[in-house]
Amino acid sequence: MESTMAETNIPDTGMADEQQYLTFIMSGEEYGVDILAVQEIRGWEEPTSIPNAPRYIRGVINLRGTIVPIMDLRMRFGLEHIEYTATTVVIILKFDGEHGERVMGIVVDAVSDVYTIADGSTRKPPELTEDDNSDFIKGLVNVNEKMVILLDVEELLSIKNQLLNVAGSVE
Amino acid sequence: MSVDLSQFHQVFFEESFEGLDVMESQLLEMDPADVDDETVNTIFRAAHSIKGGAGTFGFMPISEFTHVVETLLDEIRSGQRVMQPEYVDLFLQSVDCLRGMLSDMQQGNEPEKERPAQLRAEFETILHGAAPVAEAAPTEEEKGSGWLIRLTPYPDLLRTGNEPFRMFRELIDIVGEEHCEIEADTSKLPEFTSLNPEECHLAWQIRVTREIPLADIKVVFEWVEDECDLVYEPLGDVATASPEETAPAVSDTSDAEGIQVPEKVAAAIAETPKKSAEPAAPAKAPKKANAESSSIRVSIDKVDSLINMVGELVITQSMLGQLGQDFDLSRLAKLQEGLSQLEQNTRELQESVMKIRMMPISFAFSRFPRLVRDLGNQLGKKVNLVTLGEQTELDKTVMEKISDPLVHLVRNSMDHGLETTEKRLAAGKSADGTITLNAYHQGGNIVIEVADDGAGLNEEKILKKAMEKGLVPESANLTPEEIHQLVFLPGFSTADAVSDISGRGVGMDVVRRNIQALNGSIEVRSSRGTGSTFIIRLPLTLAILDGQLVQVCEATYIFPLVSIVESIQISRRSLNHVTGSQYVMQLRDEYIPIVRLDEIFGLRDNVQDIDELMLVVVEGDNEKIGIVVDDLLGQQQVVIKSLEQNYTKVSGISGATILGDGTVALIIDISSIGRNITPVKKHQGKSDQAA
Structure with missing residues (x-):
């Protein structure tokens, strides 16, 4: 009996209307991802490239026995490519895909900060273009007079989008 | 303290499924005309567990459903029924x-009720029907107005x-709560300290204050007969008296200090901590069962051999550890020796x-006797099933995934392959068809x-x-072998009529x-009039690859070593x-198509001269290609690690x-590489069809 009691009374984890975001810098802009999706942060290492993958998929690495694909977020966003250096950072994100939990790494310039952001303070991104890049922007938020772009991890890394983009990139 | 049941x-589910398998195989082996006691006992035991x-x-x-099954089995076992x-x-x-x-419950669903009820009704009809029911004990005594059971x-x-x-709970389920009074005799309880x-x-x-055959009650206590004093007495007029009055009369064991706890069995739990396993919420339990x-x-x-090996590994490790503590070059040979041992x-x-x-x-073959029997009845064909090489071992994952294709092949063989009895006799064959399942390394x-x-595959018809x-x-001009391979094409079926067994044409390509x-392959060999054979080749395991x-x-x-035929230097x-x-x-006398990995994987900007390179000749899908x-x-x-898990399937x-060195290397899928170049294969017929 005790065990069933315990199961029904799962304590609330934190405040419902607040979320923490890990932010990182790319080309001077600050982007944020849900901190609960972040598994770890690593340095850059050369991955094994995958044949016929979209350009922004740099390849796969061995993360303690798991094969993890690495996406270059600069290339994904159509930003100018810069050399990978010792300070280039790979953020390993985990999220629920169609077939269970998936893990993927994104290459960014540098990790910035962790912010606690109230759900109400985010604004919808303006629908400027038909650019499919705006699909994975969850919202914009103002932190200390500076704009942070919050990303939807699932949208960003989901297979469906990958394949659409692969199809689009084949001339 | 409550134990999570x-x-x-x-x-329980696993054992039950095993028990059902045992029942099934024994039932199939059984010849109803000449029943072996041991067989019935085995079936009975499985049902009882x-x-x-x-x-x-x-x-x-x-348990309710199994109870009726068991009752009939018991009657057969005891010779009351044939x-x-x-x-x-x-x-x-x-x-x-x-x-x-069981599988419904395993997944946490409510089991269906209709079918068990139907079958139960059939059992009841048999049990109470005209069949020779000869109760072992005189019925007069059996039908007393109730029973007094003394359990010590x-x-x-x-x-x-x-x-x-x-x-007790089982007993209450059988006789009904209102007809069951249970009293605990606590007189023998020692001091709490001892x-x-x-x-x-x-x-x-x-x-038990209800008319019920003694046998139904005995079933409950069957397991403990050897571990207690058990006395059954028919309840006469005493039954009408209240339990408090009768208890001292019938029970010599309870003396004056004995605390009578009629109908309050649950209270006894408090006195006896060991009874804590009492499931407070058995109805909730199935929802928690993890089907995954x-x-x-x-x-x-x-397991023993594994433990031995781990032991050796530990010894090697400690040897190397010692060596590492004060190592100098003079002990290099020792280190190498240790490493090779490792x-x-x-x-x-x-x-x-x-x-x-x-x-x-x-494990995979065991379901076929049943399938062949049922399907044979349905099709009106008499079929013998021969299984060979049943001890051949196979990875569990492969086994699970090969089961369905095998079922499909067997159904197909029975429906399309084997002729009707008349046709067989006309062709001079034995009346019974034979299906052979064979496995070997x-x-x-x-x-x-x-x-x-x-009859074998009918090439013209196909x-x-x-x-x-x-x-x-x-216009295609195909050899018989090539025609045989056509049965694997999507949308193909030669059955004249679509039946619920086969003929929809979604079969063989799925197989x-x-x-x-599974990294395996299938081929078919057939000869007119004598039969056909489907040959499946599978890797031993999915997890490790040479x-x-x-x-x-x-x-x-990485190329799978099994698919490599030879490696040669390319000569222009x-x-x-x-x-x-x-x-x-x-x-030699073959022309093999050549695939450049650097080209199809887009690895090189300007294609290198082919002269300095190596060619690996591989065989996939029965076609040789050179890579x-x-x-x-x-x-x-x-x-082998999955690329799909975190990424997606890559052609x-x-x-x-x-x-x-910790880096990732990709494993080449020979058969899909082969498919990439299908349009330029040597056979005109196939290239047209692919285009």
């Missing part, structure tokens, strides 16, 4: 029904895992760990054959159908796809340019692995 549910387990865990629909062929069918249906109920367990009762309260909670000091009197997790039974030999230990350990996953293929593969001695459906151009997903490492540009790829003279950039190479690589590296066993790649 749900942790045992998985074991399922019932007992279901009762223990509170899976009432199952086995009939109809009974066998009914029992088999019950096995199916129970299996369905020996102190050891609880140690054997028997729980009186479960028996109480041993593992011993049973209680005794009980149970009054599966487990395997491993023979103790395999390598050997690791390899052996790996092999025995892999063996744990291996199960004899009889060949190289690094396991081969499973499904053979029938039927070709005609294929042309009708536009699968093959009208082939499933087998290819690989050939090759280098292409900067990257390292033997190359022929076909269309566009497609080359074929003359290798151009820069260089051959070593051979090694690699552990030409079957998976990934981690090399000794």
Whole structure:
């Protein structure tokens, strides 16, 4: 009996209307991802490239026995490519895909900060273009007079989008 | 303190499924005309365990249903009834029904009610019907107005895992709550300080105030007969008296200090801490059962050998550790020796760990006798099933995935392959058809054959159908072997009428796809009039692969060693340019198409001269192709990791692995590489069809 009691009374984890975001810098802009999706942060290492993958998929690495694909977020966003250096950072994100939990790494310039952001303070991104890049922007938020772009991890890394983009990139 | 019973549910389900398998196989072997006592006993025991387990865990629909099955079995066992062929069918249906109920419960669903109710009704009809029911004991006594049961367990009762309260609950289920009065006799309880909670000091009197055959009650206490004093007395007029009055009269064991706790069995729990296993909420339990997790039974030999090897590994490790503490170059030889020992230990350990996953293929074959029997009845064909090589071991994952394709092949063989009895006799064959399932090892593969001695594939009919459906151009001129392969094309069926058994044409291509997903292959051999054989080749395991490492540009790829035929230096003279950039190479008397990995993987910007490169000739899908690589590296066993799990399926790649230096290398999928170049194969007919 005790065990069933315990199961029904799962304590609330934190405040419902607040979320923490890990932010990182790319080309001077600050982007944020849900901190609960972040598994770890690593340095850059050369991955094994995958044949016929979209350009922004740099390849796969061995993360303690798991094969993890690495996406270059600069290339994904159509930003100018810069050399990978010792300070280039790979953020390993985990999220629920169609077939269970998936893990993927994104290459960014540098990790910035962790912010606690109230759900109400985010604004919808303006629908400027038909650019499919705006699909994975969850919202914009103002932190200390500076704009942070919050990303939807699932949208960003989901297979469906990958394949659409692969199809689009084949001339 | 409450013990979570749900942790045992998985074991119960597994044991029950095993029990059902046993029942099924015994039923199929049984000849109703000449029933072996041992067979009936085996079936009975299996049913009884399922019932007992279901009762223990509170899976009432199952225990109730099994109860009627068991009752009929018991009558047969005790010779009161003679086995009939109809009974066998009914029992088999019950096995199916129970299996369905169990898997529903395993997934946390409510089991269906209709079918069990139907079958139960059939059992009841038999049990109360005109069949020769000759109760062993005189019926007069049996039909008393009730029973008094005195249960005085020996102190050891609880140690054997028997729980009186479960028996009571079962009894209440049988006779109904209002007809059952249970009194506990606590007079033998020792002082609290000297109480041993593992011993049973209680005794009980149970009054069943309803007309019920004694045998129904006895079933409840069957398991503990040897572990307690058990007295059944018919309840006469005493039954009308109140329990408080009668108790001292009938019970000599209870003295004046005895505390009478009529109908309040639950109160006894407080006095006896050992009874804490009482499931407070058995009805809730099935929802928690985890259907996802599966487990395997491993023979103790395999575990022992594993433990031995781990022991050796530990010794090697401590030796190396000692060596490392004060190491100088003079001890280099020793280090090398230690390392090679470590390598050997690791390899052996790996092999025995892999063996744990291996199960004899009889697990997959065991469902076929039933299938063949049922289908034979349905089709009106008499079919003998022969199974060979049942002890051949196969990885559990492969086994699970090969089961459905095998069922499909067997159904197909029975429906299309075997002729009707009349046609067989007309062709001078025996009236009974034969289906042979054979499994054996060949190289690094396991081969499973499904053979029938039927009419064989009808080439003209297949070709005609294929042309009708536009699968093959009208002008194609195919060899019989090529025609046979057509049955694997999607949308193909030669059955004249679509039946619920086969003929929808979604079969064989699915079979082939499933087998290819396991890195296996399927082919068919057939000869008119004598039968056809489907041959499935599968890798022994999905987890580990013997690989050939090759280098292409900067990257390292892995070829499955089993599919490599040979590796040769390319010579320009033997190359022929076909269309566009497609080359074929003359290798002895064959022309094999050539694939450049650097090209199809887009690795090189300007294509290098082919002269300096190596060619690996591989065989996939029964076609040889040559794959151009820069260089051959070593051979090694690699552990296959999924690329799909975190990424997506990549054409030409079957998976990934981690090399000794920690980097990832991709494993080449030979058959999909082969498919990439289908349009330029040598056979005109096939190239048209692909285009």
